[in-house]
Amino acid sequence: MEIEIISFGKISELISNQKIDFDGIADTDNFKLHLEHQFPALKSMKYKLALNKNIVQENTQIINKATIAIMPPFSGG
Amino acid sequence: MEIEIISFGKISELISNQKIDFDGIADTDNFKLHLEHQFPALKSMKYKLALNKNIVQENTQIINKATIAIMPPFSGG
Amino acid sequence: MSEKKIKNIFVNGPITPAFIADSIAKHSSKTAIGGHSIFMGQVRKDEIDGKFVAAIEYTAYEELSLEKMHQIREAIFEKYPLNCMHIYHSLGTVKTGEICLFVFTSSAHRKPAISACSEVVDRLKAELPIWGKEIFEDETHQWKENI
Amino acid sequence: MSEKKIKNIFVNGPITPAFIADSIAKHSSKTAIGGHSIFMGQVRKDEIDGKFVAAIEYTAYEELSLEKMHQIREAIFEKYPLNCMHIYHSLGTVKTGEICLFVFTSSAHRKPAISACSEVVDRLKAELPIWGKEIFEDETHQWKENI
Numbered sequence: 493m494e495i496e497i498i499s500f501g502k503i504s505e506l507i508s509n510q511k512i513d514f515d516g517i518a519d520t521d522n523f524k525l526h527l528e529h530q531f532p533a534l535k536s537m538k539y540k541l542a543l544n545k546n547i548v549q550e551n552t553q554i555i556n557k558a559t560i561a562i563m564p565p566f567s568g569g
Numbered sequence: 570m571e572i573e574i575i576s577f578g579k580i581s582e583l584i585s586n587q588k589i590d591f592d593g594i595a596d597t598d599n600f601k602l603h604l605e606h607q608f609p610a611l612k613s614m615k616y617k618l619a620l621n622k623n624i625v626q627e628n629t630q631i632i633n634k635a636t637i638a639i640m641p642p643f644s645g646g
Numbered sequence: 647m648s649e650k651k652i653k654n655i656f657v658n659g660p661i662t663p664a665f666i667a668d669s670i671a672k673h674s675s676k677t678a679i680g681g682h683s684i685f686m687g688q689v690r691k692d693e694i695d696g697k698f699v700a701a702i703e704y705t706a707y708e709e710l711s712l713e714k715m716h717q718i719r720e721a722i723f724e725k726y727p728l729n730c731m732h733i734y735h736s737l738g739t740v741k742t743g744e745i746c747l748f749v750f751t752s753s754a755h756r757k758p759a760i761s762a763c764s765e766v767v768d769r770l771k772a773e774l775p776i777w778g779k780e781i782f783e784d785e786t787h788q789w790k791e792n793i
Numbered sequence: 794m795s796e797k798k799i800k801n802i803f804v805n806g807p808i809t810p811a812f813i814a815d816s817i818a819k820h821s822s823k824t825a826i827g828g829h830s831i832f833m834g835q836v837r838k839d840e841i842d843g844k845f846v847a848a849i850e851y852t853a854y855e856e857l858s859l860e861k862m863h864q865i866r867e868a869i870f871e872k873y874p875l876n877c878m879h880i881y882h883s884l885g886t887v888k889t890g891e892i893c894l895f896v897f898t899s900s901a902h903r904k905p906a907i908s909a910c911s912e913v914v915d916r917l918k919a920e921l922p923i924w925g926k927e928i929f930e931d932e933t934h935q936w937k938e939n940i
Binding site: 670678681683743744752759 | 811813814815820822823827832833835837889892901906907
């Protein structure tokens with residue numbers, strides 16, 4: 493399964509945009525576990541995910557070729 | 570007793586600016602009675618007075634050489 | 647009455663976009679400001695009994711207006727942490743589509759500027775002795791009334 | 794999703810007073826409008842641990858921002874009787890004293906324009922995936938957080 497990761501703001505300094513290829517990541521909760529395991533600094537940061545340009549409000553299934561954005565709190569305006 | 574009358578807005582079409590000279594007008598309530606007697610059309614109009622640049626909120630004594638403004642509802646902005 | 651000098655708010659004729667831009671540009675050196683709120687009144691081409699408004703002609707009891715505005719200004723500065731407040735109102739003829747009122751407030755964070763701007767507009771309309779005469783296209787007129 | 798076309802809101806660098814003036818001037822032909830409300834965000838020269846902010850560098854998840862903004866725009870038009878709504882946000886570097894956000898709403902009477910403008914600013918700050926990086930005078934930085 494291929495997932496494209498894009499990151500923004502403060503988190504872009506920690507995780508660069510990348511394509512990852514792995515199995516066993518069925519949903520966004522799973523993805524977060526994997527991500528925080530790989531980047532422990534994330535655990536203490538506030539962030540939201542967007543799956544294919546939809547902000548993730550509850551655990552959502554991930555399908556192949558998904559794009560997942562990792563977004564710290566917004567600070568526009 | 571000399572009173573200077575200035576009028577604004579719609580009321581300026583009814584009462585022109587003028588100096589009047591009369592006795593027996595001791596206060597603003599009295600002045601209104603006199604005014605509405607002289608200009609009966611005023612009775613059906615909403616207006617406020619300003620005595621020497623102070624908006625009249627309650628009956629106020631008029632002293633000689635006063636300036637009284639007759640002001641219909643404001644419509645600035 | 648405070649000692650502060652009473653500012654003039656009246657301009658002859660319409661308030662131009664260039665004037666507003668100039669006013670905005672002057673604030674770029676005021677680097678404590680984070681938010682600006684502006685209200686502009688524009689003359690509407692209202693239809694009344696089949697006739698269209700072509701312009702509004704404004705007159706005011708100027709001295710009393712300026713004194714009232716001064717009181718409002720002081721009350722608003724007391725109530726909100728503002729960096730700046732600028733107010734301009736037209737006198738004379740302002741055609742439909744032109745701007746007759748410009749209220750401009752600034753503060754470090756947005757909320758005081760927004761609340762102050764709105765409150766100034768409300769109080770100005772209710773408390774300043776200013777009158778608008780709506781001139782129709784056929785040169786007849788009626789006196790405007792704020793709702 | 795509505796069929797309406799998604800408008801761009803992003804401009805590169807600061808929003809200039811001349812741009813704002815031009816935007817205001819374009820409304821003089823819209824003679825049903827009686828009130829305009831504007832909010833402008835300006836970059837503050839904040840002091841943090843003895844260092845001064847020199848600029849904010851804005852980045853955004855542009856596609857998601859525009860989609861969100863489109864939804865907000867539709868909701869606001871549904872809620873208030875507006876004639877116009879224009880929104881611009883900077884991307885890239887905006888120096889202290891320069892303008893990074895411009896929200897402009899217009900309606901026949903003042904209250905809808907004022908309420909809509911304020912609500913758009915609140916929602917935009919809370920809901921649009923935009924990030925500001927505060928660049929200090931010594932070229933270090935910190936990521937801005939909206940309070």
